[in-house]
Amino acid sequence: MVPSRARRIEEVRTISFEFEGLAVQAQEGDSVAAALTAAGIVDLRDSPVSGAPRGIYCMMGACFDCLVEIDGQPNRQACMCEVREGLVVRRQQGRAELEL
Amino acid sequence: MSARSVDLLVIGAGPAGIAAATEAAGLGLSVSVMDEQSRPGGQIYRGIETASPKRLAVLGKDYAAGRSLTESFRSSAAEYLPDTLVWNIGSDRSVDFSRGGRAQQMNPSAILVATGALERPMPIPGWTLPGVTTAGALQILLKSSGIVRDNCVLAGAGPLLWLVATQMIAAGARPAAIVENLPRGRIVAGLRHLPGALRAREYLFKGLAMIARVKAAGVPVYANATGLAIEGSTQAEAITFSSGGRQHRIETDAIALHQGVVPNQQITRLVGAEHRWDAAQACFHPVLDARFRTSADSIYVAGDGAAINGARPAALQGRLAALLIAEDQGRRVGTERIRRLQAGIARDKSVRPMLETIYAPAPEILAPADSTLICRCEEVTAGEIRSVVDLGAPGPNQIKSMLRAGMGPCQGRVCGLAVAQIIADRKGETPEETGYYRIRPPIKPITLAELAAYAPDEDAPRAASGDAAA
Amino acid sequence: MTPAGRSGTRGFDLVVVGGGIHGSSAALFASLRGLSVAVLEKDTVARHASGTNAGGVRRLGRHHAEIPISQRSMQIWYGIADLLDDDCGFQIAPQIKVAETDAELAGLSQRAGELQAMGYDHEIILDRAGLRRHLPAISDHAVGGLASLKDGFAQPYKTTFAIQRKAMEKGARFYEHCQAGRIHRSDGVWQVETADGVFAAPRLLNAAGAWAGAIAGALGEAAPVEAIAPMMLVTNRVPHFCDAVVGAAGRPLSFKQMPNGTVVIGGGRRGRADRHANRSEILFNELQLTAETAMSLFPVMRSASIVRSWSGVEGRMPDDIPVIGPSARHEGLYHAFGFSAHGFQMGPGVGELMAELIATGATQAPITPFSIARFAV
Ligand SMILES: Cc1cc2nc3c(=O)[nH]c(=O)nc-3n(C[C@H](O)[C@H](O)[C@H](O)COP(=O)(O)OP(=O)(O)OC[C@H]3O[C@@H](n4cnc5c(N)ncnc54)[C@H](O)[C@@H]3O)c2cc1C
Ligand code: FES
Numbered sequence: 042m043v044p045s046r047a048r049r050i051e052e053v054r055t056i057s058f059e060f061e062g063l064a065v066q067a068q069e070g071d072s073v074a075a076a077l078t079a080a081g082i083v084d085l086r087d088s089p090v091s092g093a094p095r096g097i098y099c100m101m102g103a104c105f106d107c108l109v110e111i112d113g114q115p116n117r118q119a120c121m122c123e124v125r126e127g128l129v130v131r132r133q134q135g136r137a138e139l140e141l
Numbered sequence: 142m143s144a145r146s147v148d149l150l151v152i153g154a155g156p157a158g159i160a161a162a163t164e165a166a167g168l169g170l171s172v173s174v175m176d177e178q179s180r181p182g183g184q185i186y187r188g189i190e191t192a193s194p195k196r197l198a199v200l201g202k203d204y205a206a207g208r209s210l211t212e213s214f215r216s217s218a219a220e221y222l223p224d225t226l227v228w229n230i231g232s233d234r235s236v237d238f239s240r241g242g243r244a245q246q247m248n249p250s251a252i253l254v255a256t257g258a259l260e261r262p263m264p265i266p267g268w269t270l271p272g273v274t275t276a277g278a279l280q281i282l283l284k285s286s287g288i289v290r291d292n293c294v295l296a297g298a299g300p301l302l303w304l305v306a307t308q309m310i311a312a313g314a315r316p317a318a319i320v321e322n323l324p325r326g327r328i329v330a331g332l333r334h335l336p337g338a339l340r341a342r343e344y345l346f347k348g349l350a351m352i353a354r355v356k357a358a359g360v361p362v363y364a365n366a367t368g369l370a371i372e373g374s375t376q377a378e379a380i381t382f383s384s385g386g387r388q389h390r391i392e393t394d395a396i397a398l399h400q401g402v403v404p405n406q407q408i409t410r411l412v413g414a415e416h417r418w419d420a421a422q423a424c425f426h427p428v429l430d431a432r433f434r435t436s437a438d439s440i441y442v443a444g445d446g447a448a449i450n451g452a453r454p455a456a457l458q459g460r461l462a463a464l465l466i467a468e469d470q471g472r473r474v475g476t477e478r479i480r481r482l483q484a485g486i487a488r489d490k491s492v493r494p495m496l497e498t499i500y501a502p503a504p505e506i507l508a509p510a511d512s513t514l515i516c517r518c519e520e521v522t523a524g525e526i527r528s529v530v531d532l533g534a535p536g537p538n539q540i541k542s543m544l545r546a547g548m549g550p551c552q553g554r555v556c557g558l559a560v561a562q563i564i565a566d567r568k569g570e571t572p573e574e575t576g577y578y579r580i581r582p583p584i585k586p587i588t589l590a591e592l593a594a595y596a597p598d599e600d601a602p603r604a605a606s607g608d609a610a611a
Numbered sequence: 612m613t614p615a616g617r618s619g620t621r622g623f624d625l626v627v628v629g630g631g632i633h634g635s636s637a638a639l640f641a642s643l644r645g646l647s648v649a650v651l652e653k654d655t656v657a658r659h660a661s662g663t664n665a666g667g668v669r670r671l672g673r674h675h676a677e678i679p680i681s682q683r684s685m686q687i688w689y690g691i692a693d694l695l696d697d698d699c700g701f702q703i704a705p706q707i708k709v710a711e712t713d714a715e716l717a718g719l720s721q722r723a724g725e726l727q728a729m730g731y732d733h734e735i736i737l738d739r740a741g742l743r744r745h746l747p748a749i750s751d752h753a754v755g756g757l758a759s760l761k762d763g764f765a766q767p768y769k770t771t772f773a774i775q776r777k778a779m780e781k782g783a784r785f786y787e788h789c790q791a792g793r794i795h796r797s798d799g800v801w802q803v804e805t806a807d808g809v810f811a812a813p814r815l816l817n818a819a820g821a822w823a824g825a826i827a828g829a830l831g832e833a834a835p836v837e838a839i840a841p842m843m844l845v846t847n848r849v850p851h852f853c854d855a856v857v858g859a860a861g862r863p864l865s866f867k868q869m870p871n872g873t874v875v876i877g878g879g880r881r882g883r884a885d886r887h888a889n890r891s892e893i894l895f896n897e898l899q900l901t902a903e904t905a906m907s908l909f910p911v912m913r914s915a916s917i918v919r920s921w922s923g924v925e926g927r928m929p930d931d932i933p934v935i936g937p938s939a940r941h942e943g944l945y946h947a948f949g950f951s952a953h954g955f956q957m958g959p960g961v962g963e964l965m966a967e968l969i970a971t972g973a974t975q976a977p978i979t980p981f982s983i984a985r986f987a988v
Contacts, residue, residue: 044394045290045292045293046291046292047282047395048288048289048291048314049286049288049289050195050283050288050289050312050313051193051195051196051287053193053287068286068287070188070191075288076286078288079286083271083272083376083394084375084376088269089847089848089872090518090519091520093269093520094270094271095269095271096271096272097278098269098273098274098275098517099274099275099278100275100278100282101184101277102177102585103259103405103551103554103555104517104551104554104555105549105550105551106269106517115914116550116586116847116916121178231892231894244895413890533772533776535787539655539662539768539772542766542768542769548845548918549918550847550918552918581919581920581921582893583917583918586847586916586918587916588914588916589844589905589912589914592898592917593899593903595895595902596899597895597896
């Protein structure tokens with residue numbers, strides 16, 4: 042298989058944020074989901090039912106398959122949140138943790 | 142203090158919503174527009190305000206045309222509330238919404254629902270694997286971030302599938318293949334409607350040109366494909382299907398599915414408006430009178446949320462709805478304007494019967510195999526649904542209680558139509574008789590902390606000056 | 612369900628009006644006693660309170676008069692899977708009422724003492740530490756509680772649907788979308804008119820929930836049933852942190868985590884019930900208080916998201932206890948309605964005693980306090 046590479050057709054201002062401890066480059070105006078896609082990251086969370094991995098599906102806020110933890114807040118739709126410099130994003134594992 | 146009131150609240154800042162808001166504000170109505178997204182344009186004109194000249198060129202003239210819509214909306218007196226989620230509407234038309242993490246309330250005299258369409262569910266084996274998206278998702282990546290995926294396989298059917306393919310080609314990311322699951326004989330059946338469709342012939346020419354462009358670019362097209370399935374363990378690895386009497390397997394980790402679009406019913410169901418099953422479009426529609434009124438008092442619908450017609454008629458409908466709402470509220474409106482808008486909408490709609498005949502969903506999508514997941518959130522299979530129907534459960538709401546289908550965070554947005562269809566087929570009735578999920582608020586999740594801090598009686602803050610369209 | 616002729620009369624030993632848990636359960640137990648039974652339901656079985664309730668199988672905190680029936684019902688719940696060939700999602704779990712002040716705890720202790728004196732030992736007092744053993748996530752300010760350790764919860768629709776199926780297996784017939792219209796009695800036989808024809812039986816059970824007052828009224832018996840709409844919230848799935856069903860002594864709350872991880876929160880706050888339109892509406896300014904209470908007792912819930920809310924139409928009596936028993940006016944007429952937002956747990960027990968009463972003319976169960984005669988003017 043020739044792996045599908047996601048890439049950009051133009052350059053805008055670059056900002057950076059963190060996903061699972063790794064630095065990810067994004068461009069201004071990207072949603073978190075778009076920036077992760079461009080960085081080749083497709084596996085965003087585990088299903089809380091079977092634990093199967095899930096990634097973006099609709100990119101328009103309908104399917105809730107892109108749920109991630111953003112700055113400590115679980116259940117955020119990655120496709121509906123705009124990237125900001127320094128965001129800390131984590132994969133959501135199964136049932137989102139409660140803040141204790 | 143009580144929540145703020147306006148003459149008209151428009152929900153959704155797509156072409157129907159912003160055209161309506163611009164028009165209504167021009168007639169002197171006080172108008173607010175709420176949308177979850179950060180910028181106007183809706184799904185069709187995603188990213189229109191920020192797209193670079195290169196992106197505009199890649200996406201084509203029809204897309205670029207959205208700019209004039211957003212520009213006149215921005216310069217109208219309508220108040221624009223972006224990043225704002227409407228999550229409940231009461232029977233007194235009070236609207237609960239969240240903005241900046243705060244739940245608030247507004248009391249409009251009329252509401253125009255312009256929440257557009259969703260992609261029809263296309264449940265096939267493996268459709269939940271990472272790497273599988275909708276064709277719309279692929280297009281949104283391109284529109285709003287200029288991102289393309291190389292070697293993508295586009296599978297399914299519908300005008301959007303071809304449009305995405307041409308845009309990907311223009312962006313230099315030729316798809317690896319198109320796997321079209323249109324059953325044989327559909328084009329011939331569609332030709333019956335050709336004479337009517339010729340009234341809006343430019344749509345037909347555009348469609349034919351798109352298909353020609355994709356073929357000219359050398360993209361392999363597999364026609365009349367059946368038995369579509371996606372393989373993979375932790376992400377998509379291949380798509381398999383049969384076409385032309387042969388079994389095919391294409392290795393790819395990027396697959397985009399499409400099976401047409403359907404009205405987004407969440408809000409119209411929430412307010413208890415009457416809906417009817419449309420056999421031609423194989424989906425539910427809110428029942429509207431000639432003035433865009435639902436059966437719920439002073440709640441109107443325009444655009445694809447009413448019935449699928451596309452962007453141009455959506456904007457025309459938005460304008461017309463605004464005029465009629467103004468009239469319903471006692472303003473004088475020019476009848477010539479109304480007549481011209483009505484004629485324009487009718488003309489654009491004339492192409493629909495042909496498209497609907499050709500692109501009606503493939504039978505295998507409507508009748509998925511027992512082992513196929515239908516509800517993605519709660520991982521409920523078609524077989525589980527059928528077995529509970531066999532026990533005697535009468536409809537979608539009982540299936541929901543028994544199996545949790547439609548109870549996950551997407552609240553049935555993705556699986557609803559598929560579940561209704563599977564039940565209807567099993568019981569030998571129409572989806573009209575079977576019915577649909579009862580949609581319960583909040584229509585999108587809000588945190589417990591946010592609800593605990595909810596104070597509907599406090600005056601909702603107005604848009605910050607930067608947000609206001611004025 | 613049998614295709615019904617549009618006209619004509621069908622005869623049974625018993626006609627039940629209302630396909631909620633009480634109507635269905637009475638139909639099951641009456642069928643087990645060999646009676647032929649028809650259940651008429653204007654919508655679908657369990658469409659209202661019985662399919663939409665919180666699923667609490669609670670003896671804790673019941674009105675003294677209800678305790679014997681509730682105890683009997685609990686025994687049926689313990690064997691529900693064998694009775695119905697369906698687990699009904701039933702699980703034994705503690706029900707705990709939390710005291711937030713010393714005064715509340717004193718009130719709870721007094722109640723525990725009264726029950727002891729009556730010979731019941733299912734309700735016990737938990738001190739600060741005892742409360743935390745059962746509820747590690749409870750807020751610091753809670754001082755103790757009252758618990759019934761072998762209560763539980765079940766899935767309401769699954770339960771009522773399973774009762775319906777078992778009743779059908781035993782011969783009962785269910786007629787859905789079949790509204791009881793005019794009811795009269797001739798030659799000792801009740802005649803219930805519906806759009807599907809007339810249903811006739813010497814015995815008639817009014818188990819029509821929030822709509823039962825109108826039926827009783829039409830038959831000349833006053834029963835001031837108020838339609839209420841208790842509201843519920845449910846969250847996304849969260850990691851397991853709570854094993855008990857939790858209430859509060861000083862404010863309305865019912866709180867539990869389901870085995871699938873979702874948390875169901877309700878208790879007391881009411882929406883708008885519209886009996887005529889068959890609908891209820893959620894009022895978020897009321898639910899706001901529910902959210903506040905849940906968060907103050909379980910601070911960990913802050914970031915949980917609310918995925919859905921719902922409510923159902925329930926019948927409430929002015930004294931908050933149901934009407935159970937024979938009519939005070941007509942022979943062959945029986946009532947079981949007005950469970951006032953706590954009738955789910957009592958469903959199996961009341962069904963069993965109603966069947967006994969209807970089939971034999973008497974029951975051992977102490978039902979006098981529930982007589983409809985208490986509302987006679
Ligand atoms: C949100 C909520 C939470 C609750 N939580 C709990 C709990 O945790 N624990 C607990 O023990 N209890 C609880 N309850 C209460 C419990 O659900 C009810 O007390 C119980 O289900 C009542 O059953 P029913 O059969 O009397 O009423 P229903 O289930 O309402 O059944 C009555 C039926 O009669 C039908 N009917 C009416 N008129 C006619 C007619 N003319 N012809 C034909 N059919 C007719 C109706 O359509 C309805 O289906 C709760 C209730 C609600 C609404
Ligand atoms: S990808 Fe569907 S909600 Fe984000």
